[in-house]
Amino acid sequence: xxxxxxxxxxxxxxxxxxxxxxxxxxxxxxxxxxxxxxxxxxxxxxxxxxxxxxxxxxxxxxxxxxxxxxxxxxxxxxxxxxxxxxxxxxxxxxxxxxxxxxxxxxxxxxxxxxxxxxxxxxxxxxxxxxxxxxxxxxxxxxxxxxxxxxxxxxxxxxxxxxxxxxxxxxxxxxxxxxxxxxxxxxxxxxxxxxxxxxxxxxxxxxxxxxxxxxxxxxxxxxxxxxxxxxxxxxxxxxxxxxxxxxxxxxxxxxxxxxxxxxxxxxxxxxxxxxxxxxxxxxxxxxxxxxxxxxxxxxxxxxxxxxxxxxxxxxxxxxxxxxxxxxxxxxxxxxxxxxxxxxxxxxxxxxxxxxxxxxxxxxxxxxxxxxxxxxxxxxxxxxxxxxxxxxxxxxxxxxxxxxxxxxxxxxxxxxxxxxxxxxxxxxxxxxxxxxxxxxxxxxxxxxxxxxxxxxxxxxxxxx
Amino acid sequence: xxxxxxxxxxxxxxxxxxxxxxxxxxxxxxxxxxxxxxxxxxxxxxxxxxxxxxxxxxxxxxxxxxxxxxxxxxxxxxxxxxxxxxxxxxxxxxxxxxxxxxxxxxxxxxxxxxxxxxxxxxxxxxxxxxxxxxxxxxxxxxxxxxxxxxxxxxxxxxxxxxxxxxxxxxxxxxxxxxxxxxxxxxxxxxxxxxxxxxxxxxxxxxxxxxxxxxxxxxxxxxxxxxxxxxxxxxxxxxxxxxxxxxxxxxxxxxxxxxxxxxxxxxxxxxxxxxxxxxxxxxxxxxxxxxxxxxxxxxxxxxxxxxxxxxxxxxxxxxxxxxxxxxxxxxxxxxxxxxxxxxxxxxxxxxxxxxxxxxxxxxxxxxxxxxxxxxxxxxxxxxxxxxxxxxxxxxxxxxxxxxxxxxxxxxxxxxxxxxxxxxxxxxxxxxxxxxxxxxxxxxxxxxxxxxxxxxxxxxxxxx
Numbered sequence: 001x002x003x004x005x006x007x008x009x010x011x012x013x014x015x016x017x018x019x020x021x022x023x024x025x026x027x028x029x030x031x032x033x034x035x036x037x038x039x040x041x042x043x044x045x046x047x048x049x050x051x052x053x054x055x056x057x058x059x060x061x062x063x064x065x066x067x068x069x070x071x072x073x074x075x076x077x078x079x080x081x082x083x084x085x086x087x088x089x090x091x092x093x094x095x096x097x098x099x100x101x102x103x104x105x106x107x108x109x110x111x112x113x114x115x116x117x118x119x120x121x122x123x124x125x126x127x128x129x130x131x132x133x134x135x136x137x138x139x140x141x142x143x144x145x146x147x148x149x150x151x152x153x154x155x156x157x158x159x160x161x162x163x164x165x166x167x168x169x170x171x172x173x174x175x176x177x178x179x180x181x182x183x184x185x186x187x188x189x190x191x192x193x194x195x196x197x198x199x200x201x202x203x204x205x206x207x208x209x210x211x212x213x214x215x216x217x218x219x220x221x222x223x224x225x226x227x228x229x230x231x232x233x234x235x236x237x238x239x240x241x242x243x244x245x246x247x248x249x250x251x252x253x254x255x256x257x258x259x260x261x262x263x264x265x266x267x268x269x270x271x272x273x274x275x276x277x278x279x280x281x282x283x284x285x286x287x288x289x290x291x292x293x294x295x296x297x298x299x300x301x302x303x304x305x306x307x308x309x310x311x312x313x314x315x316x317x318x319x320x321x322x323x324x325x326x327x328x329x330x331x332x333x334x335x336x337x338x339x340x341x342x343x344x345x346x347x348x349x350x351x352x353x354x355x356x357x358x359x360x361x362x363x364x365x366x367x368x369x370x371x372x373x374x375x376x377x378x379x380x381x382x383x384x385x386x387x388x389x390x391x392x393x394x395x396x397x398x399x400x401x402x403x404x405x406x407x408x409x410x411x412x413x414x415x416x417x418x419x420x421x422x423x424x425x426x427x428x429x430x431x432x433x434x435x436x437x438x439x440x441x442x443x444x445x446x447x448x449x450x451x452x453x454x455x456x457x458x459x460x461x462x
Numbered sequence: 463x464x465x466x467x468x469x470x471x472x473x474x475x476x477x478x479x480x481x482x483x484x485x486x487x488x489x490x491x492x493x494x495x496x497x498x499x500x501x502x503x504x505x506x507x508x509x510x511x512x513x514x515x516x517x518x519x520x521x522x523x524x525x526x527x528x529x530x531x532x533x534x535x536x537x538x539x540x541x542x543x544x545x546x547x548x549x550x551x552x553x554x555x556x557x558x559x560x561x562x563x564x565x566x567x568x569x570x571x572x573x574x575x576x577x578x579x580x581x582x583x584x585x586x587x588x589x590x591x592x593x594x595x596x597x598x599x600x601x602x603x604x605x606x607x608x609x610x611x612x613x614x615x616x617x618x619x620x621x622x623x624x625x626x627x628x629x630x631x632x633x634x635x636x637x638x639x640x641x642x643x644x645x646x647x648x649x650x651x652x653x654x655x656x657x658x659x660x661x662x663x664x665x666x667x668x669x670x671x672x673x674x675x676x677x678x679x680x681x682x683x684x685x686x687x688x689x690x691x692x693x694x695x696x697x698x699x700x701x702x703x704x705x706x707x708x709x710x711x712x713x714x715x716x717x718x719x720x721x722x723x724x725x726x727x728x729x730x731x732x733x734x735x736x737x738x739x740x741x742x743x744x745x746x747x748x749x750x751x752x753x754x755x756x757x758x759x760x761x762x763x764x765x766x767x768x769x770x771x772x773x774x775x776x777x778x779x780x781x782x783x784x785x786x787x788x789x790x791x792x793x794x795x796x797x798x799x800x801x802x803x804x805x806x807x808x809x810x811x812x813x814x815x816x817x818x819x820x821x822x823x824x825x826x827x828x829x830x831x832x833x834x835x836x837x838x839x840x841x842x843x844x845x846x847x848x849x850x851x852x853x854x855x856x857x858x859x860x861x862x863x864x865x866x867x868x869x870x871x872x873x874x875x876x877x878x879x880x881x882x883x884x885x886x887x888x889x890x891x892x893x894x895x896x897x898x899x900x901x902x903x904x905x906x907x908x909x910x911x912x913x914x915x916x917x918x919x920x921x922x923x924x
Contacts, residue, residue, distance in 0.1 A: 201663040201890035428663035
């Protein structure tokens with residue numbers, strides 16, 4: 001996920017929150033007592049065994065990572081669509097989406113001086129290649145963009161290394177996003193960052209980065225926390241650091257990917273839609289199961305449970321697996337364009353996303369009107385049995401961001417995120433980092449919320 | 463460290479312990495009240511700042527890993543000897559030791575089927591190479607040696623993968639040590655193990671392995687916990703697994719390394735010796751600072767503190783940095799041969815080793831007579847201020863093992879080992895995993911124990 005977007009939403013909506021005297025409204029419009037039995041059935045169905053986790057595991061093992069443009073992503077989409085058709089949902093379809101197609105290629109970084117050492121690394125998404133012989137240059141270590149400004153006159157012809165320890169994702173990711181541009185502006189020939197994460201076992205993290213028109217595109221990569229800190233210490237001791245960076249990355253013409261959409265039609269107001277899901281693409285390392293096959297599959301399993309239990313809500317429920325969240329957000333934008341184009345945006349009454357890893361769920365962060373918030377809080381009470389009943393202000397998700405900006409109330413599943421950034425965009429984002437019990441709770445949480453919001457007497461107000 | 467040796471010692475001495483009615487003896491022979499001031503001074507000197515940790519950090523950054531046979535190991539030994547001479551100890555000398563010289567070379571493992579994936583790996587110490595084109599073969603996954611026996615008729619021509627989750631080091635390391643031999647016996651062409659550790663971020667662990675006369679030598683390597691578990695799952699699903707293993711390892715003729723010995727002569731009984739230290743060699747990954755530059759330097763700093771404080775005990779104190787603990791134990795054996803050869807073994811009254819990482823120290827595990835144990839427990843009370851006063855039965859160290867087996871009482875520094883095997887023999891054994899405060903406490907603990915044991919009224923009895 002791109003948490004920076006979440007943070008923007010959080011700030012936006014925190015400052016626009018206006019008061020909470022709407023509990024009466026909520027109670028009038030969602031009679032949660034009427035849903036206690038259904039909620040219990042859903043929770044029991046979600047929690048009953050490890051089969052759903054085994055299913056996710058098989059998917060992760062079978063396809064591995066699913067990067068935009070890759071065969072693996074499209075094969076995994078084919079497989080999911082086929083399985084969803086077997087599920088017998090009312091409607092399963094895909095939406096073509098043009099996505100960027102960046103290919104990492106061979107790459108390496110080697111500390112050449114003061115001593116030779118291989119530096120585990122990952123090129124950052126969108127980076128240009130080095131010349132074939134690589135770039136070997138002296139390294140200028142900086143602690144921040146301000147520090148770079150102060151040392152600007154030393155940067156010419158050097159590789160800039162941003163050694164910036166993790167604080168929050170929103171802050172630290174700036175060096176991944178803007179590092180190459182700022183380094184190029186002062187004459188650097190390449191830029192490296194300390195990987196964006198709070199903990200490392202020589203673990204490089206990839207992720208997207210940006211260039212700017214009119215600023216030279218220089219290669220941009222991440223090394224590990226350990227090595228960035230070591231090189232920084234060496235530099236502080238007055239040693240001359242030289243690194244050889246070799247990257248073979250290239251950007252190919254846009255590829256075609258797809259959003260996946262599965263629906264259960266509403267029994268009374270089928271034109272009104274509750275949409276929820278995650279993103280099916282991942283970075284090109286690990287299994288991309290925490291980020292975010294887990295979120296996609298949790299939504300899918302939630303819909304399956306409703307179908308199995310014969311719970312058809314008044315309004316339509318739509319599971320969407322968006323494509324290309326990681327390096328383009330083209331799936332989320334294309335979905336917005338589609339629902340704006342066919343006039344159904346106004347009928348999207350709620351959007352939910354799970355993109356923080358399917359760890360122990362805590363509840364939801366909601367962005368919308370006070371009345372809607374009160375109603376969601378009321379529904380949240382049904383989640384007390386599994387402890388995911390904490391509904392707070394502010395939240396959303398990258399993929400639902402485009403429709404939220406058009407006025408759709410939105411919310412993000414909130415989970416125990418204590419290790420999320422250990423694995424985020426690394427080879428260690430693998431199924432073993434998740435657990436069946438926590439995953440099942442996420443499924444139950446999404447299912448209860450989606451079902452009751454879609455079935456409540458009154459439509460969730462904007 | 464090789465914890466298996468520790469375990470053997472623990473068992474050996476637990477079963478030979480005979481009772482504890484010797485407190486009176488201890489109190490008669492170590493008047494700890496007389497040492498309270500000195501102990502406080504030592505602790506204060508050890509804890510006063512971060513400079514000792516910074517010194518260790520500089521060493522780790524400067525030399526990196528120090529594998530037997532490598533230039534880096536010998537360069538680091540030269541540097542230490544030179545620094546020790548500047549310290550002005552009574553005597554600083556080295557002992558030549560012939561050590562095995564194994565070189566990893568280029569290596570890789572690739573899952574070829576059911577889907578292609580690079581498998582992060584480390585060849586295991588002593589392994590033979592594959593043919594130049596590598597070995598590509600079907601994989602037989604087993605859960606134990608017993609499981610291999612049951613599946614013996616399926617092993618011919620295959621790569622055996624031992625997917626054995628970590629229980630204790632002593633148990634799990636058997637697959638690293640004996641895996642190649644047992645696999646070769648049933649006709650396998652290579653063997654792989656799940657890395658020996660309880661936690662992983664796609665982190666392979668290396669370590670030593672063995673061949674057996676008369677059994678074909680086959681290549682032997684470790685893959686990560688994540689990948690071993692995944693391949694096991696794939697196999698359980700009936701999928702055919704194929705791996706391409708490429709290893710360029712070779713064993714060169716023995717090289718010459720050195721044990722480093724620094725002494726402070728005893729003021730009254732200089733012929734009696736308290737010896738303590740760690741091993742200066744490491745595996746050929748990471749910085750080898752947890753395992754075991756930290757233990758070596760903690761002992762060294764302990765001796766420096768005594769010298770700075772003018773604390774010269776009655777008996778001689780000797781710091782030893784043994785070489786080649788990791789893949790041969792030649793340093794520990796050579797030291798034993800030297801002290802047996804020159805008749806000083808009988809005068810070694812105590813041997814101490816730190817090889818569990820210089821994490822938060824808890825105390826010592828002691829192996830020796832009841833009388834000696836009581837005396838060590840008494841001295842341990844001086845460590846109450848820093849919480850490292852827990853003296854227990856059973857313990858030692860790989861490098862002091864050879865002299866302990868000849869009758870020298872021995873003990874190992876016991877620390878919080880909760881993350882030791884996360885980093886053990888991996889690229890993540892780097893200085894950032896340690897802390898100045900915990901390191902200083904280890905120094906204080908070693909210094910107080912060594913000083914008082916060397917200065918006590920009566921000699922520690924065998």
